[in-house]
Structure formats: C-alpha cells, structure tokens
Amino acid sequence: MGAVVWAELHGSEGARRDAPTSLCDATPSRPACNRLCRFSKRAGNEIDFGVPWVYNHLGQPWKTQQAVRSVATTLFSPTPDGVYEVPLTVRGTADKGPLHLSAIVLVAPAGSLAAPYDNTGSSDDADRGRGDYDGDGSSYSRQALAAAGLDGGARLEAAGTSFVWPAAPQGSPDNAVAAGQRLELTDRAENAEKLLFVGSATHGDQRGSATVTFTDGTTAATDLSFGDWTLPGGGTDPVFDNTVVARTDHRNESGGRGPAVYVFATAPFSVPDGKRIRSVTLPDNANLHVFAVGLG
Known part of the structure; x- marks a missing residue:
C-alpha cells in the first residue's frame, strides 16, 4: 500500500514540491493520500505501519517522525495492571456449535x-x-x-x-x-x-x-x-x-x-x-x- 501512495505522489513532475504538508492534505487526484490520513487516525493493521515512511522517499523525513510520534502518543496506551476477563470461542467438530468461554488473564x-x-x-x-x-x-x-x-x-x-x-x-x-x-x-x-x-x-x-x-x-x-x-x-x-x-x-x-x-x-x-x-x-x-x- 505504501507503494501505491509513493506512485501517486511521485508519478508526475513536481510531486516532491507538491507533496502533502500533513497526513490529511489529500486531494481528489491523489486518493491514496487518504490512507496517510486514515493512518494518523486509525493505525488499523500491519500494512498501514509502513505508510509514514513514504515521506522519507519524498525528501521530508521529519514528517515520518511526526506521523509515527502522533500515532504512538494518541492511539496507543499501556494496559493498566490488573486482572481482565477475556472472552473465548472454541470451535469443535462440524456437528457441534461453538463453545463460548472466558479466561481470567493477569496483565502485569x-x-x-x-x-x-x-x-x-x-x-x-x-x-x-x-x-x-x-x-x-x-x-x-x-x-x-x-x-x-x-x-x-x-x-x-x-x-x-x-x-x-x-x-x-x-x-x-x-x-x-x-x-x-x-x-x-x-x-x-x-x-x-x-x-x-x-x-x-x-x-x-x-x-x-x-x-x-x-x-x-x-x-x-x-x-x-x-x-x-x-x-x-x-x-x-x-x-x-x-x-x-x-x-x-x-x-x-x-x-x-x-x-x-x-x-x-x-x-x-x-x-x-x-x-x-x-x-x-x-x-x-x-x-x-x-x-x-x-x-x-
């Protein structure tokens, strides 16, 4: 996915000069830039984590640092120490439905x-x-x-x-x-x-x-x-x-x-x-x- 963003931003002359100044400065002609914006608000899967490094290729590495820091400080936080109940679903043979259980997990x-x-x-x-x-x-x-x-x-x-x-x-x-x-x-x-x-x-x-x-x-x-x-x-x-x-x-x-x-x-x-x-x-x-x- 990072390659797609790279192609949109780098596929025409002047792309470096016109590179978005923030994660959410996408334009209709560059829909993949919306992925940069989405990443800043919802780093939802493993593939997304490569997106900020596109800024490195655009000659603006400081924006990569800003993007990663923003996600790290706004989207993630440590789980407080404690005991948590975690729901589990156990699937058996085809003639039996799933069994719903829970496990008590200590986070510390x-x-x-x-x-x-x-x-x-x-x-x-x-x-x-x-x-x-x-x-x-x-x-x-x-x-x-x-x-x-x-x-x-x-x-x-x-x-x-x-x-x-x-x-x-x-x-x-x-x-x-x-x-x-x-x-x-x-x-x-x-x-x-x-x-x-x-x-x-x-x-x-x-x-x-x-x-x-x-x-x-x-x-x-x-x-x-x-x-x-x-x-x-x-x-x-x-x-x-x-x-x-x-x-x-x-x-x-x-x-x-x-x-x-x-x-x-x-x-x-x-x-x-x-x-x-x-x-x-x-x-x-x-x-x-x-x-x-x-x-x-």
Whole structure:
C-alpha cells in the first residue's frame, strides 16, 4: 500500500514540491493520500505501519517522525495492571456449535505488585463469600472502600507519594500477603525520593521490615509494619507511625456486616541522595497485607 501512495505522489513532475504538508492534505487526484490520513487516525493493521515512511522517499523525513510520534502518543496506551476477563470461542467438530468461554488473564510486568497478589481481600456486599482477607471469612467491602475513596484503578496520594488502588474484579486477588516477594520498581521509581506501603495487618498489629535494593547494588531496610485492620493498637488510633488512608464504615463477614476497618500507609522511607531504587523485598509474615506501593 505504501507503494501505491509513493506512485501517486511521485508519478508526475513536481510531486516532491507538491507533496502533502500533513497526513490529511489529500486531494481528489491523489486518493491514496487518504490512507496517510486514515493512518494518523486509525493505525488499523500491519500494512498501514509502513505508510509514514513514504515521506522519507519524498525528501521530508521529519514528517515520518511526526506521523509515527502522533500515532504512538494518541492511539496507543499501556494496559493498566490488573486482572481482565477475556472472552473465548472454541470451535469443535462440524456437528457441534461453538463453545463460548472466558479466561481470567493477569496483565502485569514481571516483578510488579499485581503479579504476586495472592489474597482476595475485598468482596461485594451482595456476594460476601468471594473474599477472605483474614482467613476467617471476613473481607473489606468493595462498596465501602469506594465510598471512602478507594475505587479500583484510582490514583491516590499518601504522605507525599502516589499509588494506584488495585482494580481487581470481584472474587480476584487484590493484595499480596508478605512472603519474601521481590518487587522490581526500577522504571516506576526512577526519580522517586520517597517510598511507602499501603495495606494493613490481620490478627493484631504486625511488625515487619522490607529491604530496599538500589541500582548500585547497595541495600537499606525500611519499616513495613501495620496496625490491625479492625482495632489498631486495640483501639482506633494508628500505630507504628502509620497514617490512615481510608476508614470504611463496615467490613463483610460470613454472617453479614461487621465493624469498621482501616487501610493504612507506612511511614515513608526517604531515598538517600544519589540513590535510585531498583526493587523492594517484602518481609515474611502472613498477617501483613500489601495493596499498593506509594512512590513520590
């Protein structure tokens, strides 16, 4: 298809001089130029991706760069980390119709926090049995979390950092139980000056320490301690220098609504001057739960 555009633009004397000044400067005498315009708005198939390089042949390579950059920044974006349901159609023998199924797919780069999610800590109020945060059948209410500002996929702030609340669908894991996992943060933490963890503890207040590894190979310890999600310190005040990210008016229990519960942020870790974070390694404590990592 690029050859067709090339022929239309190059097939007569003065074509270089009259070459379109933008992707959408097509004329009736050059209908193939419309393909350049369509490419800028809908890079729909593999063949289309060769079209912008026609500008190179016309002696205007900067327009190729403009076209590719425009498509890259306006038509494409990364899929957010999370769990997605993908529809599938399975076709069998001729005497049987297609079978429609779905698969649950985790989209997350290697080492991201979403990858080690292994606990379903929230549930819908109308389907409480899909969550079990504490091993006793209780979980955060998804409706109460949303009412407190913790909507799935929402970008929020805590102690000078920002984090994204998990966007896991109902019944899917949304937090990591601390078990020595290593989380690669190099790209996300390139310019980070602070780091903290968002989560809470079950079965009482829980202390822990995470290991921060820097790009030069050195390490440092940072606190990863949380107060109990229901009764921090046996009451309502945060412990271990935690700050309250959210307080919900109830939690879900097997028998119905339970008491109010909390989500906390740890005290922020300050990155030393000249250091860049490569990764963090969680402690090994099954009663510590991490929903997100805040960076700032």
